[in-house]
Amino acid sequence: MIKIDLINFTPLSSFIGGLLIGLAVIIFFISTGRLVGVSGIANNLLTRSSNRLINALFVLGLILGPLIFMFFSKNPIPFIVTNSIPIIIIGGLLVGIGTKIGSGCTSGHGVSGISRLSIRSIIATMLFICSAIITVLLFSYVGLN
Amino acid sequence: MLQKLLVLISGIIFGLGLTISSMTNPDKVLSFLDVFGSWDPSLIFVMGGAILFTSPLLFFLKKNDNLILANEINLPKKNSIDKSLIIGSLLFGVGWGAVGFCPGPAISSIALLNPYSLIFILSLIAGFYLSNIIKL
Numbered sequence: 613m614i615k616i617d618l619i620n621f622t623p624l625s626s627f628i629g630g631l632l633i634g635l636a637v638i639i640f641f642i643s644t645g646r647l648v649g650v651s652g653i654a655n656n657l658l659t660r661s662s663n664r665l666i667n668a669l670f671v672l673g674l675i676l677g678p679l680i681f682m683f684f685s686k687n688p689i690p691f692i693v694t695n696s697i698p699i700i701i702i703g704g705l706l707v708g709i710g711t712k713i714g715s716g717c718t719s720g721h722g723v724s725g726i727s728r729l730s731i732r733s734i735i736a737t738m739l740f741i742c743s744a745i746i747t748v749l750l751f752s753y754v755g756l757n
Numbered sequence: 758m759l760q761k762l763l764v765l766i767s768g769i770i771f772g773l774g775l776t777i778s779s780m781t782n783p784d785k786v787l788s789f790l791d792v793f794g795s796w797d798p799s800l801i802f803v804m805g806g807a808i809l810f811t812s813p814l815l816f817f818l819k820k821n822d823n824l825i826l827a828n829e830i831n832l833p834k835k836n837s838i839d840k841s842l843i844i845g846s847l848l849f850g851v852g853w854g855a856v857g858f859c860p861g862p863a864i865s866s867i868a869l870l871n872p873y874s875l876i877f878i879l880s881l882i883a884g885f886y887l888s889n890i891i892k893l
Binding site: 614615616617620621622623625626627628629630631632633634635636637638639640641642643644645646647648650651654655658659665666669670671672673674675676677678679680681682689690691692693694695697699700701702703704705706707708709710711712713714715716717718719721722723724725726727728729730731732735736737739740741742743744745746747748749751752 | 759760761763764765766767768769770771772773774775776777778779780781782783784785787788790791792793794795796797798799800801802804805806807809810811812814815818824825826827828829830831832833835836837838841842843844845846847850851852853854855856857858859860861863864865866867868869871873876878879880881882883885886887891893
């Protein structure tokens with residue numbers, strides 16, 4: 613049985629945010645001929661000297677985005693973390709290892725890959741959403757969240 | 758120069774999109790993944806909006822590559838469904854479901870100066886390096 617949380621459901625701001633993410637992917641594609649994948653950009657920034665400035669500028673932009681939002685908006689940006697530090701560390705390690713081995717994350721597979729109808733990305737996205745849903749289910753079952 | 762400016766603008770717009778859609782908030786992402794609890798489907802609208810915008814324009818730009826500023830279009834060439842894609846994606850999902858952070862929002866949230874973001878980012882980087890010793 614699925615219960616929708618109507619109080620926190622934000623279809624409009626989510627959709628507008630999604631359109632902006634799409635616009636960013638297109639601007640990146642026009643300027644570099646490549647598609648955005650944040651895990652790949654972050655990893656290449658650390659490990660490869662080619663395109664280092666381009667990758668650094670994109671990461672810098674990612675951090676500037678919320679700062680610009682805070683400058684123009686009176687509302688604080690909500691940020692709630694309920695996990696303990698060991699879980700955050702294990703989670704971070706798994707996200708790092710998984711996106712590297714699986715060549716992509718929510719942006720690279722979920723947005724860029726699905727947008728170009730890549731079968732690899734469609735399968736990757738289904739897999740990581742499913743394993744994430746199961747993880748959340750198990751965590752709430754054992755009382756970790 | 759124009760290329761670099763556009764990449765910076767692209768990063769800023771991406772970060773703004775994540776902020777406006779509250780994807781920088783791990784709790785919001787976990788509410789989406791909590792399908793069997795109190796489910797917040799907002800993330801579908803984020804991904805849906807992004808794909809609806811990107812997909813047709815990408816199709817158009819691939820056919821009109823004179824509009825691309827770079828010398829060539831460079832898309833991922835692999836199209837096989839291999840063991841690394843499957844295992845990597847499953848592992849990524851476990852980490853995503855444990856914390857509610859994926860790489861983009863985690864990097865953007867550095868702006869909020871929360872120690873949890875920094876701990877996550879350092880672990881993520883450690884994960885990148887650790888993946889080199891895992892052979893599939």
